[in-house]
Amino acid sequence: MRLHQAAEFREVKRSGKRFADAFFSLSVLANHEAHPRLGLSIATSIFGTAVARNRIKRITRESFRLNQHSLPSVDVTVSARAAAGKATPHVLRASLEKHWKVLSHRC
Numbered sequence: 815m816r817l818h819q820a821a822e823f824r825e826v827k828r829s830g831k832r833f834a835d836a837f838f839s840l841s842v843l844a845n846h847e848a849h850p851r852l853g854l855s856i857a858t859s860i861f862g863t864a865v866a867r868n869r870i871k872r873i874t875r876e877s878f879r880l881n882q883h884s885l886p887s888v889d890v891t892v893s894a895r896a897a898a899g900k901a902t903p904h905v906l907r908a909s910l911e912k913h914w915k916v917l918s919h920r921c
Contacts, residue, residue, distance in 0.1 A: 822889065848887060851888075852890050884918050
């Protein structure tokens with residue numbers, strides 16, 4: 815499941831816990847659903863081309879899909895940082911895996 819409404823994104827960014835590394839910044843807030851939800855915020859100003867943005871989105875969605883069963887019922891917004899544009903898919907997946915593990919232990 816995904817976050818769709820701008821108000822949902824704002825609430826998670828405003829009130830959620832933050833986790834970050836060189837590639838991604840995550841905001842996490844408990845939800846009242848039975849499952850975790852993902853919201854992506856990939857800035858055009860940082861990545862420029864749609865190809866670069868969509869690459870990051872695909873990797874993030876796939877990683878979330880594979881790990882959602884181990885996550886608590888939370889809303890997660892993922893913002894990619896400039897370093898993610900130059901990183902290999904393997905490095906990005908490893909970074910996200912680390913975030914999912916931290917998130918499942920702390921939330």
